[in-house]
Amino acid sequence: MHVPGNETPSKAEWRTRILRARADLPPEDHAREAAALAAAAAALPAETVCAYLPFGTEPGRISLVDALAATGARVLLPVIPDTPGPLDWAEYTGPDTLTPGRLRGVLEPSGPRLGPATVASAQVLLIPALAVDREGNRLGRGAGYYDRTLTAAADVARVAVVRATEVVDRLPAEPHDVAMTAALTPLGLVQLPAAAVAW
Template sequence: MAYRCNDQWDKVTWRSHLAGARSAVPAQQRIAEARALAGVAASLPLPETVCCYVPFGTEPGSVALVDMLRNTGARVLLPVIPPRPDALDWAEYTGTAALVPGRLRGVLEPSGPRLGVSAVRSAGLVLLPALAVDHLGVRLGRGAGYYDRTLAHVAPDTALVAIVRDDELVERLPAEPHDIRMTGALTPSRGLVRLPV
């Protein structure tokens, strides 16, 4: 489903439409897209440290993508959700055997030592989930604000790349002054799209 620019939609409306569209995607298509995303990520020039995430529910991506990043020799940090909405903590990913259920149902987190919020500053690349991202780099998340608070801690030259399905790279989303813009979008078919377009 392609989304056209709709200036009448607020973030709540966008989230509702995008979540509904994601839930309608057949499982086989999600698996194929996850495979494609892992392949695309394998071709990225990777810095020494990468922040990523383990997807849950219908989020694009896969543990295979996270494993691929680690297998390149990059240090991979995954988020640890704090007790209340705040900036994310981080822990190093050492493999699937070290993933444990997190605070939110369905979310897996590394069981290793917590590195603190500031660990994100060591990353040259942050791959993050999004419901959509627009051509100007505006990212729409789920609305809890974890990543909004976290992105305030990244180094100025860090690449911020939202992982989305092909039709979730849209023309324009509602933006707020505090929104930190993405420098790219990673999609199954188009690969890495540099933003702004």
């Protein structure tokens, strides 16, 4: 994504531009991209995946999580904690077991809470993002839940889920940011420099 007239846009400027572009995406294009994302997710090699349920204008739909489960993988979904901190996790066992979470529009699994450290048991962590750059820097919404979670996921493949146009050349980054190892887009998996090995 090129930002004309501004070579160093701020995180706030990036968020505004990307959220506007997502809101302007026609529903049929969103559905087409969601189906492609689900197919790409099903190709990820993992026995356990920490994923999430896209909502609103985020890329993907529940079909992404169902596609992962259909491969036989154990799928864990985030549970937002009552106080600021890393995400908790619970196993996804089907759409009928989802309940409204603390944030409006976000569904969470109703099963037993497994604890924040469970993320380290996964081979792949799918992470919502507004954009990711070629060096693996991720732009989130700014709430910090995933920033706090990533410290326990050092040995897990960290995959930002974005539209193809949201893989950009450069994003603002902070020294404490944890790099993504790949980006999952409707066009497939994009390897990033932080990946220790190619999939």
